[in-house]
Amino acid sequence: MHNFNSGPSILPKEVFQQASEAVLNYNNSSLSILEIGHRTPMFESILHEAQSLVKELMALDNNKQVLFLHGGASTQFFQIPMNLLDEKAMAAYLDCGTWGTKAIKEAKLFGKVDVVASSKDRNYSYIPKDYQVPDNAVYFHYTTNNTIEGTQMHAIPETNVPLVADMSSDILSMSLDFNRFSLIYAGAQKNIGAAGVNIVIVDEAMLGKVSRPLPSMMDYREHIKNGSMLNTPPVFAVFVCMLTLRWLKAKGGIAGMEGINRKKAALVYDTLDSLPLFQAPVAKEDRSLMNVVFRIDDPVLEKEFQQICRDNNMYGFTGHRSVGGFRLSLYNALPYESVVAVTDLMKDFAKKKG
């Protein structure tokens, strides 16, 4: 199977193998990873290794705290303003797509929101570039990669306002100065692991500045104080992250991944650009390395090509239910061979159809 699904998505074969074994017998303990206590050296070493690997792979400064929290990025949409944005304060948001829009909606429940720019005017097919982030913003929030729309921010915006980024669909896929961010968050189920856990990387200096009382489970400071074990963590999901992070390190870390990811994306985009049968709606300079979206104008041909993909063991290649068309997600664990396979199908199909 070639799994192009946008999330939950393909993980390395070795990770599936190791996770499967651990469900039967974790590390020769005669216990399943599902039944071990979380406040034991067995799990503590998993959590600590996962945290250390994130720090190492992303070259994070010591003031950055790495938390593995329950929930997905959608939880962070409200947890971030709840922790950082006082009722009368203002946060700046960039509106680049479905997920950013949702983050904006939740932030408005907690304080003032200044949407500095939006690409809604052209169906989020580009990343806005000419905007000013007001100096009085508590933070500037943006989505680094838009999973649904297939756009990606290829550089960190120039601003002195603390940066908060949703990196759910491109974390660990390309090198960035991650220390430029005051808070990074990502649902695990794309480049980090299985669904059911959330990574939050936060600069402690951002915390403790809002006046509202915070529920313990929503308070980043409580999670930091408790070493990311305020309550029973999603043990298996954290374990799968740890395995995937180990794999990533062995494959040359983020730089190693970026090399392969650029090669994979180049092959798909070059194929699309060479075949007029397929339409790629995203502005070239904003194309995502992770999620390639395209269409075939003729609905009959579109259906026909979908069937060909299915017949050739392709999985998860359709666009988000809100936009339709095709979407190929090229996350870290997707082999280059899968990209060769699908682009070969595209070329064959275009040749046949003329």
Added chain:
Amino acid sequence: MHNFNSGPSILPKEVFQQASEAVLNYNNSSLSILEIGHRTPMFESILHEAQSLVKELMALDNNKQVLFLHGGASTQFFQIPMNLLDEKAMAAYLDCGTWGTKAIKEAKLFGKVDVVASSKDRNYSYIPKDYQVPDNAVYFHYTTNNTIEGTQMHAIPETNVPLVADMSSDILSMSLDFNRFSLIYAGAQKNIGAAGVNIVIVDEAMLGKVSRPLPSMMDYREHIKNGSMLNTPPVFAVFVCMLTLRWLKAKGGIAGMEGINRKKAALVYDTLDSLPLFQAPVAKEDRSLMNVVFRIDDPVLEKEFQQICRDNNMYGFTGHRSVGGFRLSLYNALPYESVVAVTDLMKDFAKKKG
């Protein structure tokens, strides 16, 4: 191994086997359960079967909604008052132990809390009985089973106030009229499945009555409207719940479990009562069928017996770090044989030291 851990805890061997296989190849799909899309018939049928099994096993009325949410019971400690308790309204809480105390702390952030009774005076070693729940309470919250202190409420309190119960450590272990509750919640990692998901069973009539705006991810109505798929659910954790629920049904459902659970608990308590070397601090009528706590007064003997347990493949038998001593958790999946094994060790040890 005999796994007496309090949570994450033992699950049926069949569940480990099936979960392990699914991590490699789910249902002959050639895909891992960790990489399948959640908005696919594959996952939808897992979620729907899990929801149906909960309804069937607990004999729930149609007005009860079954949600599988991110987080653990600690998330519900604040999510419940956030959804049900208006700022000027009052909720009644029973203070029977560590978890109830935490729930009370979180509720106070949202409205008025009337603690109708507490057993703190005697280290939570009993369940308070003579108390009145004020009629004007929006709901009455209690913990059905106190995992740390080893007490359990064996009947539903008499009150007309809507009942809200934390059933994390005894859900599905004994028959109750579950329809008497307006909201039931439970972290999965004891009797339902693996850590990383939360079951919430809620009567829709309770919802939409608070004036505060709710973040989408915290609003039960949003989860109901979206069929418990407001965002990417913790796919694997839900799958393990489904497998465990299937196993439970095949074993005779809750009534079948209750029979075995009573037998297991009787054997441990009878052993404790017959051996003066061990002290069981809990009031007899309030003893938990799920978590049996006891001590050995002499710390040297206590250490010695701990070593004997370890030498005999016992795991997770020590008391919560806040109380020490021993704790044997006898959840549904723990075989009777494990209880025989540990009580045999207790008898031998008492004889030797006798």
